[in-house]
Amino acid sequence: MVATDSGSMGRRIAQARGSAGLTQEELAKAVGIDRSALAKIENGTRRVSALELARIANTVGERIEWFVIEAPPAVVSHRNLSAPGTASPLIDRILERAAWNTEFILSHDDRLDLTSPATQPKPHTLNDAEEAAALARRTLGFDTTEPAFNLSSRFSDAGLLPFALDLGPDAADAAVMHLRQGGVAVVNGHLQVGRRRLAAVHELGHYLFAEDYSVDWQIGERDDDDMWEARVDRFARAFLLPSAGIQHHWNLLRPQHDLRTAAVKAASRFRVDMSTLARRLFELCLVSQGTAQQIRQFRTTRADIVELNLLVHDELAAPHLARAYEEAVVRLYRQETISISRATDLLFGTWNEDDFPGLPNLPESAVRNLV
Template identity: 45%
Template sequence: MDIGERVAQARADRGLTQAQLATAIGMDRTALAKIESGGRRVTAVELVAISRELQRRMEWFVDETPPALASYRGAQQGLAVQAIDSELDSLVRDAEFVVARSPDLVSRQPDPLPHPSTMEEAEALAVTARRLLGLTSAEPLLDFSRQAAKLGLLIFSVDLGEGADAGTVLLRRGGVALVNGYAHVGRRRLAAAHELGHYLVADEFSLDWRVAASEAQDIEARLDRFARALILPADDLRGRWTSWMGLPDETRRDAAVRAASHYGADMATLARRLMELGLVESGHSEEVRGARTKQADIIEKNLVVRDELAPVSVPQAYAQAVLKLYRSETVTADRALGLLRGSFDRPSLPDLLPAREDEIWEVTS
């Protein structure tokens, strides 16, 4: 795709006509039409104005699309969700840039694991994933982004409104996952777990529309099962659920509230997991699904309130790598802020040390 085609695509994504874009950047519409059709070159000044108006970084217009995304778009253009597709495209470019200059950022990447062909294999994959993360069967999986980064998967969260839950792209080293921060925390964590599954089985690209609602696609259903098993490990949940149900003066709803807080799960996911493990019947599953945690529960049961992957969030290891590039003056402040996706503002960046006199002399001599 050449620059003109990219301008046309970005303009269409923003919902602008040629006339509207041309007016906004002070260009004649016929000149813009020629640029988009390849009949006229675009100057650097014009491209800066176009990229600013269309809210795309300059390199988006001139760099090649990451291979995994290009392959996906060529095969499934009709399924693309523009917001998450565009954000993933930008994230992949930024992450490739940072990873290439920060060797320690992706220091570990597991060999690809087999796709689970049954629900039992999906459960086993979750056990393997917890082992790779260094978790015991009794530990809740908390701080998902930091844990996944240990395996080379960088998880970002951006509020994209209604649409796809998440997407994942493999990098040359590691991978990038984007979770739609529009969803509530339990669903964000479930989406992140599902994307970790895609990463572990080395799916080059995935775009997931609905987590826990994809029975028509066997692999997606099995990765949904993997995600639930990862967040709600079977043996530990069985033991704790029995214990919570045995507490005096507490109901099934109370046990559900405790479980959701302990494991960082939403009620719909918990209800389905309890059904899978035979811990509740269908009628009781609906009771769990409809349970809501109240402020009184938080105080009386001493619960922990989490807001993981709240938008905008970037992996801590990635942010540290970007700040290191900024301190070494490998990137400018503007570039660093762009790489950090709005999670920092300029005053939040570290102060740079002034150059020593001998360094200044070396540069100017």
């Protein structure tokens, strides 16, 4: 939907300028207008011309449609373990762009199916979170013991398109947005693979529960039942480390190996980070708190990979786009619904023009009609 309201556009311009770290004076100079004119644009008392808007977009590093098209109606959640509650404008911008792109594709491609599964009840206790994880695993086609691999394709089957892009160390871990049909999730590809997977499943929880994000400053500190984000994190751990699976595997490993080797093998099998493994083993009463603290300090080395014959799979490595999403973009390009430049833009610049298939030449009659 086009946003024609001057006030709304002005607020977006002010927001983009702030995110770019520019003063009104600096942006006005770059655009070629007086600071007072920019101030009026931002407060909605002066309309911005198309040329001025193009210059503003170029200066602040935004796309023009970000200013003129309303974002899809959505519920947004973030996961930021390192700094809970802090703003993350970069991931918000990428998430909004992914939502716009997906809505565009859905309106032009009837083969992209984002049929969402039935919304799961919101877990009110940690036991509820465990049951919700078991239900989610069944919904996505996992049994009660196996590791959860190929998250991207499984998420897509559930109507949630994942995008993993390197957003740097200061952005949130992940975010999710519900769309009119399905949803999109952005994972910060700067994270290590175990933390990427945990963040992605955390957002899957928000997607399935269809809940607003609530800031929880104690996440990672306590597991009280009244803490919503702690329950979503419990859901994520139970999804990646199902109780029956990790208990069986740990009970096989521990008698055969020292603590470190057992932890490295278990973390590798289920593709989780040591912190997540330690937390899960402790909450399932498989290790003491002191042992869990020891496990948190372990790190998997290259020597471990070689000597223990570990399988390495860098899941959701940046840049990563959902395969179903990429296929839809290629279909639109082949149908000549979109140009090659539009296709590369929809693919977040992760494809070069040489990556696209050649298109057949138009027949002579079509050329004459076009002319």
